[in-house]
Amino acid sequence: MIAKVKEIIKKHGNKRENLLQILHDIQNQNQENYISEENIKTLSEEMKIPVSDIKGTASFYSMYSFVPRGKYIIRICESPPCHILGAQTIFDAVEKKLGIKEGETTKDGLFTLEETSCLGICGVAPAMMINDEAYGNLDEKRINEILEQIQEKERKQL
Amino acid sequence: MTKRSIAQILIGIDGDTVLSGARKIKTKLITELNRQGLSDQIQVIETGSIGPVNKGVVIGIYPTGEIYGNVTEKDIIEFVQERFVKGRPYKKLLLSEKLQAEIDLTDNDSRKTQYHGRIVLDNCGKINPENIEEYIGVGGYEALGRVLKEKRPEDVIQVIKDSGLKGRGGAGFPTGLKWSFAAKAKINPKYIICNADEGEPGTFKDRLIMEGDPHKVLEGMAICGYAIGANIGYIYIRGEYQLSIQRLKKAIEDAEKLGLLGKNIFGTNFDFEVKIKIGAGSYVCGEETTLLNSMEGFRGQPRFKPPFPAESGFLAKPTNVNNVETFANISPIILNGAEWFKKFGTENSPGTKVYAVLGHIKRPGVIEVPMGVTLREIIYDYAGGMSSGSLKMAQIGGTAGNILSPESLDVPLDYQSLKEVGYSLGSGAILIMNETVSIVDFIKCCMKFFVHESCGKCTPCREGTRHIYEILDRISSGKGKIEDIEILKLLGENMKDTSFCPLGQSAPNSLLNSLSLFPEEYNSLLLKE
Numbered sequence: 201m202i203a204k205v206k207e208i209i210k211k212h213g214n215k216r217e218n219l220l221q222i223l224h225d226i227q228n229q230n231q232e233n234y235i236s237e238e239n240i241k242t243l244s245e246e247m248k249i250p251v252s253d254i255k256g257t258a259s260f261y262s263m264y265s266f267v268p269r270g271k272y273i274i275r276i277c278e279s280p281p282c283h284i285l286g287a288q289t290i291f292d293a294v295e296k297k298l299g300i301k302e303g304e305t306t307k308d309g310l311f312t313l314e315e316t317s318c319l320g321i322c323g324v325a326p327a328m329m330i331n332d333e334a335y336g337n338l339d340e341k342r343i344n345e346i347l348e349q350i351q352e353k354e355r356k357q358l
Numbered sequence: 359m360t361k362r363s364i365a366q367i368l369i370g371i372d373g374d375t376v377l378s379g380a381r382k383i384k385t386k387l388i389t390e391l392n393r394q395g396l397s398d399q400i401q402v403i404e405t406g407s408i409g410p411v412n413k414g415v416v417i418g419i420y421p422t423g424e425i426y427g428n429v430t431e432k433d434i435i436e437f438v439q440e441r442f443v444k445g446r447p448y449k450k451l452l453l454s455e456k457l458q459a460e461i462d463l464t465d466n467d468s469r470k471t472q473y474h475g476r477i478v479l480d481n482c483g484k485i486n487p488e489n490i491e492e493y494i495g496v497g498g499y500e501a502l503g504r505v506l507k508e509k510r511p512e513d514v515i516q517v518i519k520d521s522g523l524k525g526r527g528g529a530g531f532p533t534g535l536k537w538s539f540a541a542k543a544k545i546n547p548k549y550i551i552c553n554a555d556e557g558e559p560g561t562f563k564d565r566l567i568m569e570g571d572p573h574k575v576l577e578g579m580a581i582c583g584y585a586i587g588a589n590i591g592y593i594y595i596r597g598e599y600q601l602s603i604q605r606l607k608k609a610i611e612d613a614e615k616l617g618l619l620g621k622n623i624f625g626t627n628f629d630f631e632v633k634i635k636i637g638a639g640s641y642v643c644g645e646e647t648t649l650l651n652s653m654e655g656f657r658g659q660p661r662f663k664p665p666f667p668a669e670s671g672f673l674a675k676p677t678n679v680n681n682v683e684t685f686a687n688i689s690p691i692i693l694n695g696a697e698w699f700k701k702f703g704t705e706n707s708p709g710t711k712v713y714a715v716l717g718h719i720k721r722p723g724v725i726e727v728p729m730g731v732t733l734r735e736i737i738y739d740y741a742g743g744m745s746s747g748s749l750k751m752a753q754i755g756g757t758a759g760n761i762l763s764p765e766s767l768d769v770p771l772d773y774q775s776l777k778e779v780g781y782s783l784g785s786g787a788i789l790i791m792n793e794t795v796s797i798v799d800f801i802k803c804c805m806k807f808f809v810h811e812s813c814g815k816c817t818p819c820r821e822g823t824r825h826i827y828e829i830l831d832r833i834s835s836g837k838g839k840i841e842d843i844e845i846l847k848l849l850g851e852n853m854k855d856t857s858f859c860p861l862g863q864s865a866p867n868s869l870l871n872s873l874s875l876f877p878e879e880y881n882s883l884l885l886k887e
Contacts, residue, residue, distance in 0.1 A: 217673070219655035220638050224597065260657040260813075261638035263597050279559030280757055281716045281787075283803045284795050317641060317807060318559035319598055322716050323723050332600050 204229065205242040214247045222247075223258055232268035233312075262316070270305045270312035272350060275329045279318040282325040286339075290326050291315075293340040297347055310354060311347075364492065365442075366401045366484070368418040378414040379431060386431050390438045400442060413453065421484070421496045425458050426451040475702065477710050478686045479726045482570030487605055490612040493573040499618050501689035502577050505584055506626045514585040515541060518688070520696035522708040527553055527644075527681030528755065528785045529860075530707075530773040536678060539668035541586040543676035548588035550579050551672065551679040553649060554595040554602070557641040558756035559807060560787035563712040564682035566724050568595075568602040571686070572609035576632055578685030580619060581692060583630045586678055591632045594649050597639055606634060641811035642861050646679045648813070659815045660859035683712055683786075703729030707772035711783070717752075717790035720745045730775070734767040737790055747792030751875070755784020757804045758864035761871035782864075797876045798883060801869050802830040808865040819862025822853040826869060838884045847873060 208225045212218040222243070227235050235258065244251045258264045274294060278287050291302070294313055298306055305312040321327045324336020328343075335346060369384050384402055391397045413427030419441070429437070429451055440448045452458075485492040493499070505514055519534030540548060552575060556564040568575060579591040595603055610632050613619040621629045640658040642648050647661035650672050671677025687709060691699045700708040707729040713736065716722045720742030727740065733752055737743065752762045754771070760781040762769070769779055776783055791800070808823040826849050832838050850866035850873075857863045873880065 216655040217653060220652065221636060224636060224638065257655065257657050261640050262810075263639035277559075278803070279807060280753070280800060280803050281560040281789050284717060284789075284791055284800065316598075317639075317811065318557060318561070320556060320562035320565050320596075322560050322562060322714065325716065325722075329598075 201236075201238065202242050205239055206246060209243070209246045216247070216249065219247070219249070219254070219257065220261070223264055227264060231271075232309075233270070233273060234265040234268050236266075268305070268309075270310050271354075272310055272330050273312045273314060275314050275316040275319065277317070277319045277322075277325070277327055278315050279322070281318075281322040282327060285325045287326040289340065290328060290338050290343065293343045294328075294347070297344055310351070364399045364486065365422070366403050366420040368403050368420055370416045370418075380415045382431055383415050383417075383429055383434065386434045387438070390434050391442070394438060394443060396438070396442055423458075425453045427453045427457075475710065475728060476726045477690045477699075477702065478567060478574075478683055478712050479570065479724070480690070481574065482566060485571070487570055487572055488608055490573060490609065490616065490618075493571070497693065498573050498689075499577055499613075501692035502580050502584075502618065503624050505581050505692055506624050506628055511541065511585045511587065514581060514692070517692060517696050518585075521691045521699040522696075522706075523684070523687055523691065523699065524707060524773060525681060526683035526687070526711070526786070528558075528783070530783060533680065533684055536668070536680070537582060537586055539666065540588070540676050540678040543669060545676055546587075547590060548586060548676040549672045549678070550583050550586070550588045550591035551646075551649070551653070551677060552579055552591065552593040552682060552685055553644065553646065553679050554593050554599070554682050555637050555644040555649060556599075556682070556785075557596060557644050557811075558758065558785040558787055560716050560753075560756050560789050561714050561785045563714050563724050563786050565599055565602055567682050567686050567712070568599070569605055572602075572605045573613065574686045574689060575606075575682055576609055576613060576619065578688035579632060580623065580630045581688050582678060582680065582685065584628055586676075588676075588678070589629045589631065591630065592635050592653065592672070593632065594635045594637060594643070594653055596637045603634060603636065610634075640813075641807075642813045642859070645859050645861060648859065649679065650677065657813070659813045660861075662858075704770065704772045704774070706774035711771070711786060713786045713788050715741045715788045715790065718745050718747060718792040718794075719743065719790045729772040730770040732768050732770055733762060733788070736771070736788060737767075741790070744790070744792060747794060750791050750793045750795060751797075751872075752791065753789040753868060754787070755782060756787040756789075757807050757868070758861070759784040759787065759867060761868045761875060763875050784864075796834075797872050797879045798830060798834045801872050802827065802834055804868055805830060805865070808861070812861065812865075816856075816858035816862060818853045818856045819858065819865065822849050822857070822862065823865055825849055826866065833880065833883050836883060836885070838880075840884055842884070843873065843877075843880055 205226055208222055212222050223235060226239050240251055240254050243254055276290055295301060298311055300306055300313050302313055302315050319327055319329055321334050321336055326338050327336040367387060369380060387402050391400055415429040416427050417429055418425045424447055437448045440446060481496055485496060515534055515537050523533045524530040525533055554564055583591055593606060619630055619632060623630060635653050637643055643652045643658040645660055646667055648658045652658045653672055667677040667679055669676060703709045710726050710728050712724060712726045714724050715736060725740050749764050753759055754762060769775055773783055805823060805827040809827050812819045812823050814820045829842050829846055833842060850870045853862050853866045
């Protein structure tokens, strides 16, 4: 893992201005979608930035996580345009289906539920994203279908 | 992914052509294109009168612009074969050059198609955004070529100044003037930044521009680079916009291969390189000095101005920051001239504006309309009217914007007119709401957003957003007191006056509007003592 982090730093260069991109890459190649304590230590040594400074910067941005997350990250938009078209019901539907609350991960490590600011797909509000895939015009029935499809796919792969 | 159309057949439908059998010809065209397997690449579009009279059924081809007259049903098979399968003009019916010259199909002004009057989104949906040749085919990179070969940098800035273009990111600062500041700076290197950190809830116009016509943004940036003397451009884009990032990366690679970006562009000694910086989920980074801090790898917190970015921006070098939509306006202005641009919109705010229109309307989506169009026109003409219920209010400019009641339906939407009534145009989001929306609940939702996005640098914003949210929460659960209304006003006014950056200054806009527009709704929820 240390070698991988070093490789990423080498690719972008160890200048401060590349920190955000390096953090993205570290998180993306981690199977559990997060940046570990160990990663930050390596970063600190290689980039000559104090650990506290890296943590302070990274924790400012909502896309980075410091705890392991599920294979699929469900992001539901709760911005005003989605809100008036029923985003809260979408939240309730996912919580009901998966038995997790915002910020939690399912026991099987498959799903993490997150609230997000505008996803920029308000034309089809209420909307959510699962990893890089966007889903719009949602209601409880469609949400159940989408989640069941993913569960089914994962079951087959086991 | 569906294939985009590469050409369009415009068929003029008016009294005369219908009598000459235009509709039958249209059906025949579609059948024939289908038979040749071309129907997903070539679209048949009905349009108004194309122009020539006494020429029977007239059809035009876009983007090439040639026009055919006296078309009859029995010509169609041969026509499709020659023009689209073999790819050469069908000479038999081609109108004389003189007649064709009178009707310039490729000129926006005379082209009466569904795209009439588009500047920024003109190519979106018409060209394949991942194919640079299609962009070049509709006149792409011609503006850059002309600028590099025929104009001095100061001439370019003068054209942009003359056009009256104002920044489309929300603040509406004159673009030409902004460029002239960075051009004057003596320090090198200089940087161009395209602000693509579109985070305003309800706004996704920049995403559509980047996904639909990425080269137009790159061309605008390169022209700007030449004008102010910068050789490096950055696009700071939000991390959520994966498709935009992919398209831009491909567009940059393709343009470099053809020598339209990179070293010695068009064989001149001008170099311009574009790089992409990806954000990590922070709304405040759309503010230009915050964006600079984020680009340098720090927390997204605003800087004090002055020094302005034109003097000391990215890595303390002179930097010019413009919005995606602003850059997309540049090449059309260079190609067609400042006077042409001023034909669109109003005197004080020339050009068009791209809006994302959402909420309880029949056709949510992105539209490009001339500056000065009213809210009434947007709701009832462009968005198809209310989808349910009646209009209660509209929020323009996104969550940081203003709330308008139905009484304001006829205020022209442009920088000047809105300023006169104390509002601002903002980012281009328009949210239409019917009577089912509770004002307290809605404003609470807006404020929750700001609680999350406040960067924490200054007290008025960090504390103000949280206190306002808590009071609204109390009111909406029926525990509010009469004095809470006064506290809300006080907090809101204080934030407007004393916050460090535009986030805190604009966060209470909608709250303050709603308190004066719907006082009875707040009062009805308060504790009766």
